Amino acid sequence: MITIDSLTKTYGHTTVVHDTTYTARAGRVTGFLGPNGAGKSTSMRMMVGLTPPTSGTATISGRHFADLPNPGREVGVMLDASAQHAGRTGREILTIAQQIMDVPADRVLRMLELVSLTEAEAERRVGNYSLGMRQRLGIASALMGDPPVLILDEPANGLDPAGIRWMRDLLRDYADRGGTVLLSSHLLAEIEIIADDIVMIGQGRIVCQGSKADLLAAAGTVVRAADILALQRALSAAGLPSTVSGDGSLRTDAVAALVGQAAYNGGVVLTELRSADSGGLEEMFLELTADTQRERTAA
Amino acid sequence: MTAITIDHVYERRTEIPRVPLTREVRVELRKMFDTRSGFWLIASIGIAGLLATVATIAFAPDKDLTYYNFAAAIGFPITVILPMVALLSITSEWSQRSGLTTFTLVPNRRRVVVAKTIASIAVAIASMLFAFAVGAVGTVVGSAIAGTSLVWDLSLGHALTIVLGNLTCLLTGTMLGMLIRSSAGGLVVYFVYTLLLPTLSGILATSQSWFKDLQPWVDLNYAQGFLFEGMDSGAQWAHVAVTVTVWIVLPGIVGLRLVMRSEVK
Numbered sequence: 001m002i003t004i005d006s007l008t009k010t011y012g013h014t015t016v017v018h019d020t021t022y023t024a025r026a027g028r029v030t031g032f033l034g035p036n037g038a039g040k041s042t043s044m045r046m047m048v049g050l051t052p053p054t055s056g057t058a059t060i061s062g063r064h065f066a067d068l069p070n071p072g073r074e075v076g077v078m079l080d081a082s083a084q085h086a087g088r089t090g091r092e093i094l095t096i097a098q099q100i101m102d103v104p105a106d107r108v109l110r111m112l113e114l115v116s117l118t119e120a121e122a123e124r125r126v127g128n129y130s131l132g133m134r135q136r137l138g139i140a141s142a143l144m145g146d147p148p149v150l151i152l153d154e155p156a157n158g159l160d161p162a163g164i165r166w167m168r169d170l171l172r173d174y175a176d177r178g179g180t181v182l183l184s185s186h187l188l189a190e191i192e193i194i195a196d197d198i199v200m201i202g203q204g205r206i207v208c209q210g211s212k213a214d215l216l217a218a219a220g221t222v223v224r225a226a227d228i229l230a231l232q233r234a235l236s237a238a239g240l241p242s243t244v245s246g247d248g249s250l251r252t253d254a255v256a257a258l259v260g261q262a263a264y265n266g267g268v269v270l271t272e273l274r275s276a277d278s279g280g281l282e283e284m285f286l287e288l289t290a291d292t293q294r295e296r297t298a299a
Numbered sequence: 300m301t302a303i304t305i306d307h308v309y310e311r312r313t314e315i316p317r318v319p320l321t322r323e324v325r326v327e328l329r330k331m332f333d334t335r336s337g338f339w340l341i342a343s344i345g346i347a348g349l350l351a352t353v354a355t356i357a358f359a360p361d362k363d364l365t366y367y368n369f370a371a372a373i374g375f376p377i378t379v380i381l382p383m384v385a386l387l388s389i390t391s392e393w394s395q396r397s398g399l400t401t402f403t404l405v406p407n408r409r410r411v412v413v414a415k416t417i418a419s420i421a422v423a424i425a426s427m428l429f430a431f432a433v434g435a436v437g438t439v440v441g442s443a444i445a446g447t448s449l450v451w452d453l454s455l456g457h458a459l460t461i462v463l464g465n466l467t468c469l470l471t472g473t474m475l476g477m478l479i480r481s482s483a484g485g486l487v488v489y490f491v492y493t494l495l496l497p498t499l500s501g502i503l504a505t506s507q508s509w510f511k512d513l514q515p516w517v518d519l520n521y522a523q524g525f526l527f528e529g530m531d532s533g534a535q536w537a538h539v540a541v542t543v544t545v546w547i548v549l550p551g552i553v554g555l556r557l558v559m560r561s562e563v564k
Contacts, residue, residue, distance in 0.1 A: 045562070045563070045564070048403045048406075049402070049403070049406045050399065050402060050403065050562065050563040050564075051562045051563070051564075052560065052562075065403075065406055066406040066407065068406070069314075069315055069316060069317035069318070070315045070316065070317060070318050071403060071404060071405075071406060072403075072404045073315050074315070075403075077400075077403045079399050079403075080396070080399055082396070083395075083396035083397065083398075083399040083400065084395070084396070084397055084400065085334055085391060085395040085397045086395065087334030087335050087336055087337075087395075088333055088334055092333050093400075096326055096329065096330065096333075097400070097404065099322065099325070099326050099329070100318060100322065100323065100326050100404045100405065101318075101404070102318070102322065125335075141400065
């Protein structure tokens with residue numbers, strides 16, 4: 001479990017991470033979502049002691065990272081897959097990790113297998129690796145010590161669709177066995193596929209957090225009927241404000257059960273009733289980060 | 300109802316022992332050799348030593364085929380190259396960004412620096428033993444070829460001050476590595492330290508009489524010369540102590556503070 005309490009980082013007059021509090025729980029994959037420059041990487045560096053926080057604390061299983069006796073066996077960390085000496089071979093990088101953690105030597109081969117790097121690839125120098133291969137090597141290195149906690153910064157970057165699916169299965173299995181995973185991404189779709197819980201950050205502030213299911217429900221409901229006007233009347237009769245979307249459906253903030261009840265009371269036949277999942281979350285993502293993101297929508 | 304048991308493998312944790320310093324030293328030693336550049340840098344010490352031996356036999360006048368001259372010729376490349384090995388072992392963590400991994404596996408950066416320094420000293424001592432051994436072979440072979448008698452003109456005491464001199468060179472590299480934390484910048488400053496400053500100091504000493512008496516107290520390279528050529532007065536030890544403190548220990552302490560506090564990105 002990772003516990004972040006009032007974590008803040010200030011450079012001069014610029015506050016990069018502003019009083020953030022959240023947790024990543026065991027047995028869950030927590031997605032750390034935010035646009036570029038939102039403070040995700042700085043936050044993660046503070047968790048693992050590479051950047052000193054201005055104030056606040058980050059603890060892993062109740063302890064500060066610096067107090068862990070053998071961190072590699074407690075927390076698997078991958079902050080930047082490209083941050084390796086280009087002159088070392090993939091196998092050598094894993095061997096160094098294996099030796100410092102003091103885990104059995106055969107784990108190097110097992111980790112190579114786990115991330116599907118071949119023997120021949122492992123003998124090549126990392127300078128010649130593609131980004132996808134570096135990500136795989138970084139995952140192998142993070143998992144070397146069989147740690148109960150994983151901290152991964154943009155792990156899906158550079159992976160092809162099959163690679164992203166592989167990573168999802170790997171992390172799903174890891175969390176199901178009781179592990180804690182915190183992974184960051186600036187891509188909503190990735191987080192939606194992989195994460196159970198979501199922590200959304202924009203310009204250094206946590207804009208929302210919760211389970212994916214709750215956040216999806218909060219994103220509202222999409223409902224469609226043969227007679228859209230009758231549906232709208234039924235909803236407003238039940239006190240549920242709604243808006244007509246471009247595709248002829250209605251959107252409302254109410255949960256599906258309330259919407260269904262309202263339609264039933266109004267005698268309206270529904271043709272579709274669902275939570276406003278991906279589209280809704282994306283809208284929320286853009287909305288919540290609208291005043292904090294770099295791109296301004298042309299009015 | 301079927302109970303589904305999930306294997307919570309991560310709850311059966313026992314206390315894991317702390318990473319011992321010996322293991323860190325072993326890994327840091329490995330990291331000095333496991334890249335192409337690192338390997339050839341250290342291999343060049345051996346290659347340069349052998350070339351120096353051959354050159355001494357071929358070109359030195361017969362009366363100079365003594366053990367001290369051989370050991371000095373072989374030792375010279377060591378004094379130049381070893382500090383670079385020590386420097387690069389530290390700066391590469393920043394320049395190659397491998398520090399992201401190194402400092403998350405061992406968060407105590409002082410321990411990492413200590414491990415790197417011990418590893419550098421181990422390489423230095425191995426290189427010097429190599430120099431003394433090749434020097435002995437060179438002396439025997441050289442005098443046999445020239446037909447001169449064997450001259451073993453290096454006392455144990457003198458050998459130890461040479462070792463000490465080499466270590467001060469080595470620690471210059473360690474200090475600059477911590478202070479600059481960039482491979483390119485570190486090497487530039489290293490050459491300023493070992494080539495440019497001694498030259499300026501030498502020019503100043505020959506042209507300004509007031510500086511001549513001051514030179515041994517402020518010129519690190521000049522004071523290190525005493526260690527290599529053999530100490531013959533307490534004043535020289537004082538010169539060494541003062542210059543090493545000012546040029547290596549004090550900036551080293553600043554460098555260590557920077558290493559401890561700087562952000563690793």
